[in-house]
Amino acid sequence: MRPLTDTETKTLFTKLAHYTGSSLSSLLTPSTADSSDHHVFRIQNSRVYYVRSTLANLATSIARPNLLSLGTCVGKFTKTGKFRLHITALDVIAPHARYKVWVKANGEMPFLYGGHVVKAHVGRWSEDVPEHQGVVVLSMGDVPLDRG
Structure with a gap:
């Protein structure tokens, strides 16, 4: 190293x-x-x-x-x-992420299998997220799922 x-x-x-x-x-x-x-x-x-x-x-x-x-x-x-x-x-950047999106339980599996996060599945998100900015997708229990 x-x-x-x-x-x-x-x-x-x-x-x-x-x-x-x-x-x-x-x-x-x-x-x-x-x-x-x-x-x-x-x-x-x-x-x-x-x-x-x-x-x-x-x-x-x-x-x-x-x-x-x-x-x-x-x-x-x-x-x-x-x-x-x-x-x-994810374990490194999730606690320090600036913009986050929390997904409801009914939207976790479709997202993890490759689908998009639809508006009905979003529980909450960070304020003032600009367009084309990196976000961390979390479950409602604050478990990091992916980055986008």
Whole structure:
């Protein structure tokens, strides 16, 4: 695992800022005064992982071909240099998401099977969501379902 380069970091943060807005800095800063609690982004085989810094430091003793993954996989870089978020990133970005849509129980399964969220299935949504903005879709019990 290695730290991200400047261009990779810019691409990653641009994509994450699309969903989190100004609360992007809270992903990296520790929530408490304990400095060992902060997280970092590391890359391994074009996949980006969100890892606690103490674990990332310990992983340097493992050879790169032997290390498969560590932490939460946020996404991957394509061959053209774009960044794609994975579904596993929901646990990381959902608490910090700026715009959210809550779906009623009767609309969860049609959405999870590939259908659209119709207006009758929307329980509530964040205020003033602009057009073409990244949102996180949650169930009424605040369980993240997908991002859109």
